[in-house]
Amino acid sequence: MKNSVLLAPLTLALALVACTGPQAPQPPAGPTPAKASVNGYVVNADQSVNLNVSALDSQDTVLTSGTISDITVTDAALAQGQLGLQAAPAVTASKCGDITSVSGDFRAGILLDASGSMADNDPEKKRAEAAKLFIERLSGTAAAAVTSFSGYDATSPYTELTVHQDFTTDKGALKAAVDEAAVAGGGTPLWEATQELVQFVSTKTGNRVGVVLTDGAANGTDNLAPAIAAAKAAGMRLFMIGLGSPDDLDTADMQQAAQQTGGTYALANDAAALNTAFGGVFNATQGAGCIKLVVQPAPIAGQILSGKVNFKVNGAALSAPFSVQY
Structure with a gap:
């Protein structure tokens, strides 16, 4: 009699499970995006x-x-x-x-093209506006540095990289540096400056990235492979942004730099599209x-x-x- 009493609830439970049929798959756990x-x-x-x-x-x-x-x-x-x-x-x-x-404190080195063609391709300095929006989204211990390249006025010990603001969390200082960097009047030592950017940023630890904007073909490609090799050795991702017509850009080289270092390439057909390009880079560096x-x-x-x-x-x-x- 006692065994019958004990078995009754178990029998009922099994019957209820059988009636409900297969359980619907549950969505993965985690926050719900919008x-x-x-x-x-x-x-x-x-x-x-x-x-x-x-x-x-x-x-x-x-x-x-x-x-x-x-x-x-x-x-x-x-x-x-x-x-x-x-x-x-x-x-x-x-x-x-x-x-x-990527774990660790976020450290972004922003590299802006200051070649003479920027006067035509970005006369309203939309690149400064886009870089400032990128900076505004920094939070907590996240820090950035602002640099440029034109072939002139490099910051020692570099030969092509001009450092306008070293790494800081001070958004006001970074935005002022962006205004200083958003000039036009030189050449396009893209890969030489990118390699030096890697040297500059790789002195930091954590989630280190280089955000590189250019509107034209590089002066040469001799430093493409060394720039990529340096970034890979440092575990640093390169996010490349091309401004203007693809015919005027080293698209394949920029994509190669992004692909081999774990970054991305984005094309902004005109200066007005730079906000979207810089916004996408920020998103990619945070979680993707x-x-x-x-x-x-x-x-x-x-x-x-x-x-x-x-x-x-x-x-x-x-x-x-x-x-x-x-």
Whole structure:
């Protein structure tokens, strides 16, 4: 009799489980984002693309972790440069990394192009406005430094890098330095200055990045490989921003620098787009995941792939536009 009494509740519990059927899958644990951004990209050797994506809450705080799922691409189109020839390619998307962040204090070295062409490509100094918005988002112990390159007035011991403000958390000092750096009147020693930026930033520890803006072709490419090697050896990511027409930029070299160091490349077609480019770089440095796109037929150099990537982070549906220059 006692055994029958003990078995009755167990039998009832099993019956209830059987009636409820399979349990619905639960969304991954973690904060719920409100929106997403595509921060930049790199083009791989096989012409696939890794989009760098972030998720943000309603206060524009970047999530430092999150699970990406349910990825699709809509409105995909290929354009052939300025010819505007459109095609609807077949694009498959997959996850190449959930959202993660780099530990340690954030240290960002901002490197602005001060070559003479900036007077034409950015006469209103939108690059200063964009860099200041980047600085304004720093918080806590996060610090930045402001530098430029023009081929003149380098700061010893450097030969191409001008340091306008050493690392500090003082946003007022950093913004004043940006105004000082946003000049035009020299050449484009891009890779020489980038290598020296790496030397400058790598004296710090933590989450170290270089944010490099240029509007033209470098004076030469002899220092491209050494700049990349120095950044890789230091564990420092390079985030490259090109301003203007892709025809005037060393797009492939800049993408190579970003791809090999774990950073991103972003193209700002005009000065007004710099806020978006710098905002994407900031998001990427705080927390980001990876979505891989494979396009058939494979795009060729000069083509631009655009569309919208849709995905979920911690179960919340998000979407963001993207544009990739091959």
